[in-house]
Amino acid sequence: MYLSSLALWHGAVGAGVAVLQSRSSVWIQKLTALVLGFLGLVLAGCLWYGFDQRMDYQFEERLPWLPDLGIHYHLGIDGVSLGLVMLTFVIAFLSILTVCCLEGKLFSQTFALIFGVQAMSIGAFIALDAMLFYVFWEASLLPMFMYIGMCGGRERRHATKKYFLYTMFGSLFFLIGVLYLAFQAGTFSLLAFRDLPLSFSEQSFVFLAFTLAFAIKLPMFPFHSWLPDAHSQASTAGSMLLAAVLLKLGGYGFLRFNLPIVPDACQAYAPLMVVLSLVAIVYIALVTMVQTDVKRLIAYASISHMGMVTLGIFALYLLPQHAMDTYQFLGLAGVMVHMIGHGLSSAGMFLGFGMLYARMGSRQLADYSGMMRVMPTLSLFYMIFVLSAIGFPGTVGFVGEFFILLMSMAANFWVAATAVLTMLLSAVYGLRLIRHIFYGRVMHDQAHCALDVMLGEKLLLMFLSAGIIALGVFPEVVVRMTAPALQRTLLEAQVQKF
Amino acid sequence: MSGFLCEIVLSLGILLLLIMKPFGLRTSVHGCYYVMLVMGICAVISCYAPVGTVLQVSAQTFFVMEKWTYVVKLGILLMSAVGVYFLDDVLLRMQNVSSVEIFSLVLLQTLGMFFVIMSVHWISLVVSLELMYLPMYALVALKASDKRAQEAACKYILMGALSTGIFLYGVSLIYAVTGDFNFVNWREMASMTHAYAHTDPEVLWLTLPQAQTLLAVGALFVTVGLLFKMGVAPFHWWVRDVYEGATYPVVALIGGAPKVVIALVWIRVFMGEYAALDESWAWIVFAVGVGSMYFGHMMALAQERIRALMAYSSLAHMGFVMIALALISQWGNQSAVFYTLGYGFTVVSVFVVLGAMQIDGRDVLLMEDLKGLSKHQPWLAFFLLCALFSLLGVPPFFGFFLKVQVLRALLQAKYYVLAVVSLIPMVIAAGYYLRAVSLMYFHDAETGQVLTFVGGRVHRSYFVLASVLLIALGVFPNIILSALIP
Numbered sequence: 001m002y003l004s005s006l007a008l009w010h011g012a013v014g015a016g017v018a019v020l021q022s023r024s025s026v027w028i029q030k031l032t033a034l035v036l037g038f039l040g041l042v043l044a045g046c047l048w049y050g051f052d053q054r055m056d057y058q059f060e061e062r063l064p065w066l067p068d069l070g071i072h073y074h075l076g077i078d079g080v081s082l083g084l085v086m087l088t089f090v091i092a093f094l095s096i097l098t099v100c101c102l103e104g105k106l107f108s109q110t111f112a113l114i115f116g117v118q119a120m121s122i123g124a125f126i127a128l129d130a131m132l133f134y135v136f137w138e139a140s141l142l143p144m145f146m147y148i149g150m151c152g153g154r155e156r157r158h159a160t161k162k163y164f165l166y167t168m169f170g171s172l173f174f175l176i177g178v179l180y181l182a183f184q185a186g187t188f189s190l191l192a193f194r195d196l197p198l199s200f201s202e203q204s205f206v207f208l209a210f211t212l213a214f215a216i217k218l219p220m221f222p223f224h225s226w227l228p229d230a231h232s233q234a235s236t237a238g239s240m241l242l243a244a245v246l247l248k249l250g251g252y253g254f255l256r257f258n259l260p261i262v263p264d265a266c267q268a269y270a271p272l273m274v275v276l277s278l279v280a281i282v283y284i285a286l287v288t289m290v291q292t293d294v295k296r297l298i299a300y301a302s303i304s305h306m307g308m309v310t311l312g313i314f315a316l317y318l319l320p321q322h323a324m325d326t327y328q329f330l331g332l333a334g335v336m337v338h339m340i341g342h343g344l345s346s347a348g349m350f351l352g353f354g355m356l357y358a359r360m361g362s363r364q365l366a367d368y369s370g371m372m373r374v375m376p377t378l379s380l381f382y383m384i385f386v387l388s389a390i391g392f393p394g395t396v397g398f399v400g401e402f403f404i405l406l407m408s409m410a411a412n413f414w415v416a417a418t419a420v421l422t423m424l425l426s427a428v429y430g431l432r433l434i435r436h437i438f439y440g441r442v443m444h445d446q447a448h449c450a451l452d453v454m455l456g457e458k459l460l461l462m463f464l465s466a467g468i469i470a471l472g473v474f475p476e477v478v479v480r481m482t483a484p485a486l487q488r489t490l491l492e493a494q495v496q497k498f
Numbered sequence: 499m500s501g502f503l504c505e506i507v508l509s510l511g512i513l514l515l516l517i518m519k520p521f522g523l524r525t526s527v528h529g530c531y532y533v534m535l536v537m538g539i540c541a542v543i544s545c546y547a548p549v550g551t552v553l554q555v556s557a558q559t560f561f562v563m564e565k566w567t568y569v570v571k572l573g574i575l576l577m578s579a580v581g582v583y584f585l586d587d588v589l590l591r592m593q594n595v596s597s598v599e600i601f602s603l604v605l606l607q608t609l610g611m612f613f614v615i616m617s618v619h620w621i622s623l624v625v626s627l628e629l630m631y632l633p634m635y636a637l638v639a640l641k642a643s644d645k646r647a648q649e650a651a652c653k654y655i656l657m658g659a660l661s662t663g664i665f666l667y668g669v670s671l672i673y674a675v676t677g678d679f680n681f682v683n684w685r686e687m688a689s690m691t692h693a694y695a696h697t698d699p700e701v702l703w704l705t706l707p708q709a710q711t712l713l714a715v716g717a718l719f720v721t722v723g724l725l726f727k728m729g730v731a732p733f734h735w736w737v738r739d740v741y742e743g744a745t746y747p748v749v750a751l752i753g754g755a756p757k758v759v760i761a762l763v764w765i766r767v768f769m770g771e772y773a774a775l776d777e778s779w780a781w782i783v784f785a786v787g788v789g790s791m792y793f794g795h796m797m798a799l800a801q802e803r804i805r806a807l808m809a810y811s812s813l814a815h816m817g818f819v820m821i822a823l824a825l826i827s828q829w830g831n832q833s834a835v836f837y838t839l840g841y842g843f844t845v846v847s848v849f850v851v852l853g854a855m856q857i858d859g860r861d862v863l864l865m866e867d868l869k870g871l872s873k874h875q876p877w878l879a880f881f882l883l884c885a886l887f888s889l890l891g892v893p894p895f896f897g898f899f900l901k902v903q904v905l906r907a908l909l910q911a912k913y914y915v916l917a918v919v920s921l922i923p924m925v926i927a928a929g930y931y932l933r934a935v936s937l938m939y940f941h942d943a944e945t946g947q948v949l950t951f952v953g954g955r956v957h958r959s960y961f962v963l964a965s966v967l968l969i970a971l972g973v974f975p976n977i978i979l980s981a982l983i984p
Binding site: 131160168173176180 | 887892893898902905918921922929932933936939941975
C-alpha cells in the first residue's frame with residue numbers, strides 16, 4: 001500500500017486544490033479545505049491502524065529518483081515518525097479550522113500554504129534518504145516564509161526574512177555534511193549512513209554540521225533569536241504550525257541523524273549540549289518571565305521546552321553504566337511525549353491567544369485584564385493549555401518533563417537539580433500570564449464587548465484540551481507506539497564506530 | 499559538410515533577411531517570426547547532425563561536433579528565441595528602429611556562438627568569438643537617443659577589445675611554444691620532453707623550463723581573457739554598466755547564452771592536465787571565483803536598480819561556475835555546463851518578464867517598482883518567485899540540483915573547505931532575493947502606480963510554462979541531468 005506517499009502528497013494535492021479555487025466563493029474554499037484536512041486526519045488514522053509495533057521501518061517505499069547520484073525516493077515510517085506525522089496532520093487540520101474561524105482574507109492562499117507546510121513537514125519526517133530529507137527540510141521554509149510575510153503583523157517582513165536566512169544558514173552546513181557522508185557511503189540512504197564507519201574527526205565535523213542546522217531549527221540557546229520575532233509576527237495559524245510542527249523537525253533531526261550516524265561525537269559533545277540545554281531551560285525561562293508581549297512570551301516558553309527536549313536526548317550519554325538499562329529508554333520516551341505534548345499545548349496557547357487578539361487587537365499583556373468574566377469558556381480551556389505548558393500533573397506536559405527529569409537525575413544530580421527549576425520558573429510565567437489576562441477586573445471598554453468563543457472555536461479548544469488531558473492520563477499510547485523505534489535508536493546511539 | 503547543415507541554414511537565413519529589405523518585403527511587423535522559423539529549422543537539423551563531424555582545412559582541424567554539442571546548441575537556440583520573441587515587442591514600441599538589421603544581428607550572434615562551441619583551433623576560436631561579440635556590442639547600442647545605452651556600448655566594446663587582445667597575446671605565446679594552433683593536443687605539448695620550435699632552430703630554440711614558463715604565461719593570459727569575457731571579479735567593471743544601459747531583451751541575449759559559450763570554451767581549452775599549469779593556476783581561479791561570489795552578492799545587496807542587481811548577481815553565479823571549472827575534472831565540467839545552462843534559461847526569462855512590464859508608461863527600473871506585483875499580476879509574480887528561488891538554489895526548484903552538482907564536483911576533488919566557503923554566499927544572496935519576493939508579495943503597490951503587462955496571451959503562457967518547468971524539473975531533475983552526461 002502506498003500509504004506513505006499518500007500521506008506525503010495529500011498536502012500537495014490540498015495546496016493545488018486550494019490554489020485552483022482562488023476565484024470561488026469563500027464558503028466553497030473553506031469547505032473543501034476542511035474536507036481535505038479531515039481526510040488528512042483519516043489518513044493519520046489509517047497509518048495508526050496499519051502500524052505494527054516493530055523495530056524497523058514500515059510503509060516503506062523505494063523508487064529511484066536520481067540513481068546516478070545515489071538518491072532514491074525512499075520513505076519509511078517508524079514509531080518516532082508516526083507520532084510526529086500524526087501530530088502534523090492534527091495540527092494542520094486545526095490550523096485550517098482556525099483560519100476558517102479567525103482570519104478574514106486571502107483564504108485560498110492561506111490554505112495552500114498550510115497544506116504546503118504539512119506536505120513538506122511530513123516529507124521530512126518520513127524520508128529515509130538524506131537528500132530527500134534535505135529537500136523537504138528546505139522546502140518547508142518556503143510556505144512558512146510566504147505565510148508569515150503575507151498574513152502577519154507589522155514587522156512581518158523583517159521577521160520572516162530573519163527566519164528564512166537563519167534557518168537556511170544552518171541548512172547549508174547540513175547539506176555539506178550530508179554530501180560528505182554520501183561520498184563516503186556511495187549512497188544517500190540513511191541506513192547506509194548509520195552503518196558507515198567514521199573516524200572521530202569526521203564524526204566531529206559531521207556532528208557539528210548537523211547540530212548547527214538542528215539547533216537553529218529547534219531552536220537551541222545561542223541560535224534562538226529568530227523564534228520570538230517569527231512567532232510574534234505570524235498569524236495564529238502560522239504560529240500554531242510553526243510551534244507545533246516545524247520546531248519538532250529539529251528534535252526529529254537529532255533523533256534520526258545525530259544519534260545513529262555520529263554516536264561517538266554525540267558522546268563526546270554531550271556535556272556541551274546538556275549545558276546549552278540547561279541554559280535554555282533556566283535562562284530562557286527567566287527571559288520569559290519579563291516579557292510584555294504575549295506571543296513573544298509563548299515563543300520563549302517554547303524555546304525553554306525545546307531545551308528540555310535536547311536535554312532528554314543528550315543527557316542519556318551522561319548516564320552511568322549501571323543506570324543505563326533502566327533510564328535510557330525513559331529519557332527518550334519522555335522526549336517523544338514532550339514533543340507531542342508541547343505541540344498540542346503551544347498550539348493551544350497560540351490558538352487561545354489568537355481568539356483574544358481577534359477580539360481585542362493587541363498583543364501587549366498590559367492591555368488584557370479580567371477576561372474570565374467576559375469569556376469564561378476560553379479561560380477554562382486556556383488554563384488547561386497553560387497547565388500543560390507548566391508541567392502540571394494530569395496533563396501531557398507533566399509526563400514528558402517528569403520522564404526527562406527522572407533520567408537526568410540518574411545521570412547527574414546537578415543537571416537534574418538545574419532542570420527541575422523549569423517546574424518552578426514555568427509556573428511563574430504561566431501563572432503570570434493567566435493572572436494578567438484572565439483575572440482581575442475588566443479594565444478596558446473593548447473587553448466588555450468581546451463575545452465568548454463560538455462553535456468552531458469551541459471545537460478547536462475542546463479538541464486540543466481533550467488531547468492534552470487524554471495523553472496526560474494515558475501516555476502509554478504514545479510510549480507504546482514509539483517504544484520499538486526508540487529502542488532501536490538507543491542501540492544505534494551506543495555503537496562505537498571507530 | 500552535412501554535419502554543418504545547421505550553420506549553413508543559419509547563414510542563408512541571415513543573408514535572406516538582409517536582402518529582404520531592399521526587395522521591399524515586409525519584415526518590420528513581427529519579423530521575429532521569420533527569425534524563429536530559421537532558428538527552429540536549425541534546431542531540428544542540429545538534432546540529426548552526425549556526431550564526430552570534423553571540419554578540416556589543409557590538415558588543420560577547425561571545428562569538431564561532439565555528442566553534447568547539439569544539446570547545448572538547442573539550449574542556445576531556445577534562449578535566443580525567447581530573447582528575440584520579446585525583443586520584437588520592445589522594437590515595436592521604439593521608433594526609428596529597423597528591426598531587420600537587429601534580427602540579423604541576433605542571428606549572427608547565434609551563428610557565432612555555434613562556431614565558438616565547435617572550435618578546436620585558436621584562430622577559428624578567436625574569429626568566432628568576435629563574430630559572437632560584435633553583434634552584441636551593436637545590440638547594446640540599440641536606442642540611439644539613449645545616452646546610457648551608448649555609454650554602455652562604448653564600455654562594452656572597449657572591454658571586449660581589451661579582453662580579446664589579452665586573449666590573443668596568450669594565444670601567441672602558446673603558439674610560440676607549441677607551433678600548432680590546434681588545442682586538442684595540449685597535453686602532449688605541455689608534457690613534452692623536448693623543446694619545440696616552429697621557426698628556424700638557430701633563431702628560436704627553447705629549453706624545457708623556458709618553454710613551460712612561456713606556456714604558463716600564455717595560459718594565464720588566455721585565462722584572464724576568458725575571465726574578462728565571463729565577467730567575474732576583478733574583471734567585472736563592464737558588467738553593471740552594460741546591463742544597465744541595454745534594454746531588457748538585449749540583456750537577456752547578452753546575459754544568458756554567452757555565459758554557456760564561455761564556459762564551454764574554457765572546458766575545450768583547458769581539458770586535460772598540463773605540466774605547465776599546476777595547482778597555483780587552479781588556486782588563482784578559485785580565488786577569482788570565491789572573490790567574485792562574495793563581491794557580487796554583497797554589491798547586489800546594496801543595489802536599488804533591478805538590472806544592476808542582476809548584473810552583480812551574475813558575477814556571483816559565474817564565480818561559482820569558475821570554481822567548478824577550475825577543477826578540470828569531468829564532474830566539474832559537467833556541473834559547470836548544467837549550471838550555466840540552467841542559470842541562462844532562468845535569467846533570460848527573468849529579464850524578458852521584467853521587460854514585458856511597464857509602470858506608468860516607463861520601464862521597470864527600480865526594485866521598488868515591484869511592490870505589490872502579486873496583486874496586479876499574480877502569475878508573473880509567481881514566475882518571478884520561482885525564478886528567484888531557483889537562482890538562490892532552494893529546493894524544490896531546479897536551481898537547487900544545479901548547485902548540488904557543483905558541490906558534488908568540489909567534494910569529489912576533496913576541496914571541503916572550498917565547498918563550505920562557496921556555499922556561505924548563498925545566505926548573502928538570499929538577502930536580496932528575499933527582498934525582491936518580499937516587495938512583490940508582502941508590500942502593497944504605491945498608490946497611483948499601475949503596473950501593466952505589455953504582452954499577449956502567448957507571452958503570459960510562456961511564464962506560466964516556465965514556472966511550471968522550474969518546479970517540475972526540481973521534482974524530476976533527472977530529465978535534464980541525464981541528458982547531458984556523455
